[in-house]
Amino acid sequence: AQSVTQLGSHVSVSEGALVLLRCNYSSSVPPYLFWYVQYPNQGLQLLLKYTSAATLVKGINGFEAEFKKSETSFHLTKPSAHMSDAAEYFCAVTFNTGGFKTIFGAGTRLFVKA
Amino acid sequence: DVKVTQSSRYLVKRTGEKVFLECVQDMDHENMFWYRQDPGLGLRLIYFSYDVKMKEKGDIPEGYSVSREKKERFSLILESASTNQTSMYLCASSSRAGVTDTQYFGPGTRLTVL
Numbered sequence: 001a002q003s004v005t006q007l008g009s010h011v012s013v014s015e016g017a018l019v020l021l022r023c024n025y026s027s028s029v030p031p032y033l034f035w036y037v038q039y040p041n042q043g044l045q046l047l048l049k050y051t052s053a054a055t056l057v058k059g060i061n062g063f064e065a066e067f068k069k070s071e072t073s074f075h076l077t078k079p080s081a082h083m084s085d086a087a088e089y090f091c092a093v094t095f096n097t098g099g100f101k102t103i104f105g106a107g108t109r110l111f112v113k114a
Numbered sequence: 115d116v117k118v119t120q121s122s123r124y125l126v127k128r129t130g131e132k133v134f135l136e137c138v139q140d141m142d143h144e145n146m147f148w149y150r151q152d153p154g155l156g157l158r159l160i161y162f163s164y165d166v167k168m169k170e171k172g173d174i175p176e177g178y179s180v181s182r183e184k185k186e187r188f189s190l191i192l193e194s195a196s197t198n199q200t201s202m203y204l205c206a207s208s209s210r211a212g213v214t215d216t217q218y219f220g221p222g223t224r225l226t227v228l
Contacts, residue, residue, distance in 0.1 A: 009154065032213045043118070043204055043219030044157075051214040090156060094213045102217070104149075104157040 002027045004093050006105035014113045019063075019078040021108050023091030026072060033074040034092040035065055038107075044090060050074060061085070086112045117141070118220035120205055126226045133192040135223050137205030144210055146188035147217065148172075148180060151202040160203075163188055195227045 007022040025031055032051055036044040048059025055067045061084075065076045074091060091105040121136035139146065145164050149157040149172075159172030161180040169180050177199060181189045188207075192199055202224050206217040 006156075034216075036219075041123075041221070043221045044206075044217075045219065046216045049214065049216065096213045100213045102159070106154055106156040 002029075002031075002093065002095050002101070002103060004091055004103050004105040006089075006091050006108050008108055009106065010109050010111065012111040012113060013081045015083055016080050019076070019081045019085065019110065021076040021089050021091075021110065023065075023074045023076065023105060024072055025074065025091075025093045027093065027095060029095050032094040032096075033065075033067060034094070034102075035059065035063070035074075035076050036090045036092060036104075038088045038090065040087070047076070047089070081110075081112050083112050083114065086110055118205055118207055118218050120203075120220040120223050122223050123221060124224050124226075126228065127192075127195050128228055129196060131192075131195050131227075133195050133225065133227075135190040135192075135203055135205075135225070137188045137190070137207075137220055138186055139188075139205075139207040139218070140186065141207070141209070141218070142185065143207035143218075144185075145208045145215075146182065147206040147208075148178075148188065148190045149204045149206065150174070151204055151222070157204065160190065195225075197227050199225065200227045201225060 003026045005024045034049045035047040050067045058064045088109045094102045118139045147162040148160040163182045179191045205220040208215040208217045
């Protein structure tokens with residue numbers, strides 16, 4: 001069965017520090033991976049996505065993620081956190097199993113301290 | 115820019131009422147989705163539609179129905195609202211049934227059932 005796990009429902013970092021949000025998936029078919037961000041009182045918007053073209057994916061606002069098949073992971077990183085990065089982040093995986101299905105992780109809320 | 119709008123940001127209803135949540139997208143997308151978002155559970159798919167008058171059940175369709183009479187509009191219906199349907203409801207659309215396609219989300223409707 002396919003699943004997505006985000007480790008840590010809350011992550012707190014200081015402004016300027018490294019941001020690392022973890023995502024692991026389980027799949028018997030090739031996965032297509034996404035990170036979405038949700039700012040307060042808004043819907044989700046795409047940060048970046050892995051589509052098998054390159055394992056290191058760069059997204060908006062300085063975020064990037066690396067697909068590691070051996071570790072079944074797609075962790076999101078940003079070298080230097082900014083106050084405006086405070087939001088909830090969702091990892092999502094789409095599988096092609098005849099039709100296609102997207103599963104979202106439970107989300108990780110990022111807090112950025114001044 | 116793709117725009118997905120939802121009819122209400124906040125809604126308060128009483129148990130047993132029939133509730134309509136409306137979603138409109140302006141980019142001629144084939145696919146539309148309804149999710150509910152609950153803390154610690156991420157997004158769970160209620161229903162989706164890949165064409166006018168077509169619908170497919172998602173992971174949690176019980177207590178809900180949908181209607182898609184026009185390509186740009188996808189309605190979620192709670193036939194008889196219950197307190198356990200208090201949640202944030204998110205509508206999304208995407209351009210085709212590809213596994214790498216981005217979903218575009220509306221701002222959400224926070225529904226409270228008393």
